[in-house]
Amino acid sequence: MGSSSESSDSPEREPTMKRTGFLFDRRYLLHETGGFHPEAPERLTAIYQGIEEGGLLPSLTPVQATPADLRWIETVHPRSYIDRFNDACIQGKKMLDTPDNQICAESYSTALLAVGGILNTVRMIMEDSIDNAFCAVRPPGHHAEVSEAMGFCYFNNVAIAARYLQQEWGIQKVGIIDFDVHHGNGTQHIFEKDPSVCYYSIHEHPSFAFPGTGRVFEKGSAEGTGFTHNHPILPGEGDDEYRKIVTSQMVPAIDAFEPEFLLTSTGFDAHCDDDMSGIQLSTEFFTWIMQQIVALAQRHTKGRVVSVLEGGYCLKRLPELARNHVSVLLNA
Amino acid sequence: MFVSRSMTRKLITITAEEGLFAARDAMRGNGIRHLPVVDAEGKLLGMITDRDIRSALPTEWIRQPLSESKMEQLEALRVKDIMSTELFTITPNYTIQDALLLIEEKKVGALPVVDEQGYLKGILSVRDLLRAFINVLGIGQPGTLLCILVEEKVGQLKRIVDAITEENISFGSILVAHYWEEEKRAVFPYLLTMNVSRIKKKLEGMGFELLDPMKWYLDQLPKNE
Numbered sequence: 001m002g003s004s005s006e007s008s009d010s011p012e013r014e015p016t017m018k019r020t021g022f023l024f025d026r027r028y029l030l031h032e033t034g035g036f037h038p039e040a041p042e043r044l045t046a047i048y049q050g051i052e053e054g055g056l057l058p059s060l061t062p063v064q065a066t067p068a069d070l071r072w073i074e075t076v077h078p079r080s081y082i083d084r085f086n087d088a089c090i091q092g093k094k095m096l097d098t099p100d101n102q103i104c105a106e107s108y109s110t111a112l113l114a115v116g117g118i119l120n121t122v123r124m125i126m127e128d129s130i131d132n133a134f135c136a137v138r139p140p141g142h143h144a145e146v147s148e149a150m151g152f153c154y155f156n157n158v159a160i161a162a163r164y165l166q167q168e169w170g171i172q173k174v175g176i177i178d179f180d181v182h183h184g185n186g187t188q189h190i191f192e193k194d195p196s197v198c199y200y201s202i203h204e205h206p207s208f209a210f211p212g213t214g215r216v217f218e219k220g221s222a223e224g225t226g227f228t229h230n231h232p233i234l235p236g237e238g239d240d241e242y243r244k245i246v247t248s249q250m251v252p253a254i255d256a257f258e259p260e261f262l263l264t265s266t267g268f269d270a271h272c273d274d275d276m277s278g279i280q281l282s283t284e285f286f287t288w289i290m291q292q293i294v295a296l297a298q299r300h301t302k303g304r305v306v307s308v309l310e311g312g313y314c315l316k317r318l319p320e321l322a323r324n325h326v327s328v329l330l331n332a
Numbered sequence: 333m334f335v336s337r338s339m340t341r342k343l344i345t346i347t348a349e350e351g352l353f354a355a356r357d358a359m360r361g362n363g364i365r366h367l368p369v370v371d372a373e374g375k376l377l378g379m380i381t382d383r384d385i386r387s388a389l390p391t392e393w394i395r396q397p398l399s400e401s402k403m404e405q406l407e408a409l410r411v412k413d414i415m416s417t418e419l420f421t422i423t424p425n426y427t428i429q430d431a432l433l434l435i436e437e438k439k440v441g442a443l444p445v446v447d448e449q450g451y452l453k454g455i456l457s458v459r460d461l462l463r464a465f466i467n468v469l470g471i472g473q474p475g476t477l478l479c480i481l482v483e484e485k486v487g488q489l490k491r492i493v494d495a496i497t498e499e500n501i502s503f504g505s506i507l508v509a510h511y512w513e514e515e516k517r518a519v520f521p522y523l524l525t526m527n528v529s530r531i532k533k534k535l536e537g538m539g540f541e542l543l544d545p546m547k548w549y550l551d552q553l554p555k556n557e
Binding site for chain 2 (some may be wrong): 036037038097099100142143150151152165182185207209211212213235236253275276278
């Protein structure tokens with residue numbers, strides 16, 4: 001797929017490899033969440049180091065982070081919320097909406113850069129200068145509601161990317177697969193009435209884990225009924241249960257939807273060494289699930305898949321997890 | 333936790349002289365299963381439920397059209413003929429706990445709420461109770477459940493609450509339940525945060541045992557066989 005001559009940025013890439021974009025920017029470290037907060041800048045440093053030390057950087061096409069045009073953010077969040085977030089940062093407030101959402105002066109501009117970088121990534125794929133991509137951004141997005149910050153999230157990155165795909169690039173059907181250990185309440189609520197976006201989430205059971213939504217009977221509403229899928233997994237479960245659900249439920253659901261573009265809310269926090277959850281997945285599982293997702297992309301979206309970072313807090317494991325994740329995209 | 337805060341005030345009622353089919357239509361049209369029967373002044377006379385109506389209808393009704401004479405007979409049936417008049421009523425200043433125990437004991441689906449003069453003020457159904465308890469459990473808000481095993485002695489809960497409060501974490505609810513081991517209690521704080529790894533470590537550092545929720549959810553409570 002794709003000729004290597006188009007991407008001079010990645011001279012080391014084997015000709016058989018995919019043109020995989022990698023979004024990372026040092027400015028993503030500027031969103032500080034105060035001491036002892038798990039959603040810390042070190043997460044991204046660990047991810048970058050893992051990819052760098054794995055020798056993968058030369059094979060990847062760098063994607064630039066630029067601040068998002070507000071009109072794209074406004075496809076999901078009202079101006080009043082965007083302004084409230086900006087004002088809170090300017091006024092030196094320490095949190096937005098909940099104590100989970102710590103902010104600093106740079107949080108708003110960092111969030112704009114996260115969205116902008118993801119939209120740049122999507123654009124490069126639609127312009128056929130890359131095939132797929134991993135967006136290592138902060139802050140994450142899938143808990144962000146239309147007008148409310150929640151669960152370390154401010155702007156709903158994947159939701160905005162989906163709207164951008166539809167409105168700027170004429171993509172009709174977007175599939176979003178969310179394998180962060182927490183349910184993406186924001187993403188679900190934004191699209192629950194919308195049959196053009198299929199949201200599939202597999203996560204720790206909401207009776208035990210944040211945010212308390214994503215129960216199996218939440219299947220969307222009105223015209224969107226049947227386009228929201230939730231698979232709660234009980235704490236203590238691991239690879240076997242996840243593999244069973246992915247194979248028997250997730251893959252057929254996405255196959256049936258036939259998306260034209262795939263986005264993933266990529267969270268590494270269901271790893272057994274991550275203390276944010278009771279789910280016990282192995283490092284190998286994360287490689288496996290991404291292989292299933294790129295296979296779905298080959299079948300339906302011409303390989304177009306953008307992975308957007310959500311959670312994942314175990315600094316010891318993030319390097320290998322990110323390295324393996326990117327390898328799957330390169331070797332799709 | 334008073335009934336007045338949780339009861340349904342927008343009432344659908346019926347009078348005793350109306351027909352059985354009018355009662356059925358009022359229930360169907362409003363998605364309800366209990367109709368208070370009131371007089372012209374709004375005093376409660378009885379209750380009619382969807383089950384009362386189903387019991388009054390002949391079983392062949394479902395399979396075939398009824399004969400004209402049978403239909404006439406049914407159409408002549410008034411609400412007063414089939415309503416219950418032995419009522420379990422509560423007043424607005426009953427607590428939710430009173431209502432919960434009464435509904436469980438009397439095996440009814442709803443309780444009419446009347447004032448001291450017998451005027452109907454509201455109705456409290458099992459669904460209203462469920463809503464109240466969702467609120468009490470805090471599970472309508474985003475949060476994380478912890479399970480902590482403590483020895484049954486004075487001051488344990490205080491230590492837990494203090495530790496959580498020091499972390500600036502809000503409580504959605506906190507439940508205390510009997511554990512299968514004597515002299516132990518299981519404490520379930522529902523915390524309105526995603527950020528629980530630090531407080532978990534802190535509690536463990538204080539000597540508390542954090543339980544695997546799968547080994548102990550509420551399944552160990554006495555079962556109703």
